[in-house]
Each structure stands twice: as C-alpha cells, then as structure tokens.
Amino acid sequence: MILAIDTSAGTSVALVGDGIVAEAATDDTRSHAEHIGVFIERVLADSGVTPDAVTAVVVGLGPGPFTGLRVGIAAGIAFALGRAVPIHGVPSHDAAAVGHRSCTVVTDVRRRELAWTTYRDGVAVNGPSLTTEGTLAADADLRQFPEVRATTISAAMLATAALIRIERGDDLASLTPLYLRAPDATPGNGPKRVTG
C-alpha cells in the first residue's frame, strides 16, 4: 500500500492500495506540523492495517508555501526510513491534473503570486513557474488549455499520479521541494553607524 502525503496547500494524507483508500485532510494552511502525525495514524487505523502494510511512500514536492510544504516531505522521509521502504517525490500539481488530459494547473503560493504547470495528454510540458493573476489572464500559451484552479491537493490523487508516473518509468528520486523562489535574505552590508 502507498502512504501519500501532501502539505503544499492544506494537509492531506492517504493510504491507497488493495482496494482501500483512506484519506484524512484539512484545508487549514497554518498547522501542518500539528496534523501530520495524527493524520498518518488515522489513515492506518481507518484502513485497519499496521504501519508495516505500507510498501512505498509518496510525497508532494509543491509548489506551495515553504514552511508547511517541508513538514510533509520531512514526514514522508522519516516514515519511509522507519519502514525501510522506497519514497517517491511527485510535483503536487500532478495530483490536480489527474483526470484532465490537458490542462494548466494553477495554485496560490501567497504574496500575490500563482504557480502554474501545463499538462498535455497527462504529461507536464511546461512549469512549474510563478506568475501573477494579471499576467496569467493575458498569457495565450497558458490559456490554450483549460485552467484547473486548485485550492487543495488530494494525497489520494497524488498517489494515483505517482502510480502513473512509476508505470511510465519516470525518475521520482528527487525529494527537493519545488521552491521556485530563493530564500528571503539580504547579505549583511557592514555595520550600521551609531554616531552621527
């Protein structure tokens, strides 16, 4: 069974396989660290299995607000280590694209910016990249496919996306978040004067 975790928007955790799908999710975007352990425990309990039933872990790599995003990836890494099972990293937009042949997935990444990925016949062909609402509306390339505006990302859909990509032979080894932005930091430019 696959344990799938996505914290790129709210917190979503799913256990998928053997005809069972259990999912625990909240669209609360501020408390990933509080929910993550409880949700993993809950999907196992709801499925009536113990942790050793998990044979692979899938984590959503974003894009999304960094602090929450990292919680899910860290949890996935630790769970996979705990059970000595493989872990696969999947762009979170892939989950929103499941069921759409061709589309542009758009999510809000705060600071008045949007992240988008364009999928053609189920394959990501462009993105993820950042844009703004105004630029998005004016961009003919981005508008050639129907827009899928996602405010939540489903871990169950993420697991489905992972299975499709594993089948396709994609390399899902990277667990680096899709940050799309450099850290906010300005190099120290020397001491401030304190005398006039």
Place this chain on the structure above:
Amino acid sequence: MTEPLVLGIESSCDETGVGIVRGNTLLANVIASSMEQHAVFGGVVPEIAARAHLEALRGTIEAALREANIRLQDLDAIAVAAGPGLAGALMVGVGAAKALAVSLGKPLYGVNHLVGHVGADVLRDDGQSIELPTVALLVSGGHTSLLLVRDLALDVELLGETIDDAAGEAFDKVARLLGLPYPGGPHIDRVAVDGDPNAIRFPRGLTLPKDLVHHRYDFSFSGLKTAVARYVETTSDVSIADVAASFRESVADVLTRKAVDACLEHNVPRLLLGGGVAANARIRALTAERCAEHGIELRVPPLALCTDNGAMIAALGAHLVTRGVAPSDLDFAVDSTMPVQTIRV
C-alpha cells in the same frame, strides 16, 4: 525496564542534529550544520536553515544509526526539540519525528530545547551523573538563559534571560564591527589573546542597582554592542585586540557574575555551563575562577554536547522515559518561545 534506547532530533536553529542514547550512555551524535551558508549574511537566515534541515534529515538519521550500530526497530522512544527556536526550522524535525514514531509504533516526546542543553550533562564519560539542583547558564547565538533546575523531568525555573540580543549574537555583531568573520565567537577569542581586557571599560548590561530590582538575572547586550561601535567609530588607532579582549571581558564578567549570584542566592553549589558560547575560552576560565572562589562545582559538558545537538534531546527523552513521564500527544505544535517550565509538550 532496561535503560531506554532513544533517538533524538534537533532542528531549532542552524544545526540538524540526530543523537542516539541508551539511558545515560551516548551511542551516536551526528550533526549537519548550515553555518557556512549563513556566513555571508552575518547571522542565521531562518529560511536557509529550514531548507538545510530538510536536505540533511535523511543523511543524519542514517549516519546516527550506523554510528550507534542499531536499527530503528530497536528504539524504545523518539524525542524531538519542539521549541524554543525558529518555527520553520523546528517544524522539519517535528514533522519527521511524528512520522517516524507512527511508522515504528513508538512513543514520541516533544521536549524543550533549553532543558535539553542541561540534559546533555548526563552523557558524561566519567559516569558522574548530574547532581540536582543546579543552576544552568545557557549561552549561544540563539539564547542567553539562566535556569534553576531542581528536577530534569519535572521542575525547571527560569531565573533570567536576555532582554535583547543573545550573547552569541553580540559576538557576531562585534566581530563584524571589527572586520572579523562569522561566527564571531572563535575569531574574537583568537584576536583577544593579544589584547588587554582592561584597556577599555565597556558597560556591564543590567548590573546597576536600579537594574537589579527588576532584572536581577536578566541580560542585555545591545548597549554593549552600541558602545563598542561608538568606540570603534570615534577612536583613531583602534587596537582590535584590545577591543576584542575588553568586549569579551564585559560579556564574561556579566554572565559569570549573575550565574554565581544565582548559585549563592539559591544556595545551590553547582553551576552548569552550556550552549555554543561555552566554547569561549575566557568565559570558561572566568566562570571556573569565580566558581572556585565560592566553592561552586562547575560542570561543562563536552563541547560537541554544548552546541546544539540531537544527543542532548535524546538524553532528555531517555530521562523522561525512565522517570515514567507520559509521551506527548501526536498533535502538539512547535513553540518558538516555549517557556523552560514546559519540559515536555
């Protein structure tokens, strides 16, 4: 129960630490630091620290397991620093610790990072376990706190803390004023060797009688930093060695004076010095000297256990297990300003 085997995860600032202990015995202490990535900024950048924790997570856990030569299944419990510290950084460790605990079906202890610094002292090669009560002076780039520890599992009191900069931060800022690299502590220590600690009389923060009314055991280093800046700007022919030595003397004087006062007032003949600044030669020497004068036993854990590390978190976790303290509920949050009275969340 035989002595509990506990893995501890620390991610409150710029060190990703994973430690493994069996009771009071250290089995592994693996640290990945992002310090070099912060150097160009002159201080820890929270987002850079948090990114580095996630990158280092898997490698540090695996390295600790190899070093301790155990398997995760062998563990009796997981411990993790839940605060105080940088929230985004703490969340990496806490997210990992929660999932690890569930995956293994083991209890999880979310513990206080500062109390962990005290807990490090149980991991001594000489087997001389920490005696309580003790006063603890914890000094690093992130904190400057004076604690009274009566019971490591149940009773820790905050006597005082910095009201502005941490002592380590003051070292970093003064180092920059003097054109020395980050982190400032070791470099100030190095150049101060040739300086006269009495050459310049820099202020001693919060030591005047009027300060002692409300801030008896609190610290302030912001005025000192400004005084050093003013001195450097207004003096021709500045002796960097003298400034470094005199600045360091002021910090060491205030820290040790207040710590010794706390021991005397509370009738506690023991002082524990912890945190990264415990590496500072002058602070160690002056603390030792003043403790000896007053018959106070000084304890300084080995340096690798003074700076932030996972072994101290594991040690505190193991202590809580041994004392029969219940584990944390799985839904706890990180607390960037966790009070020291909260030993376990």
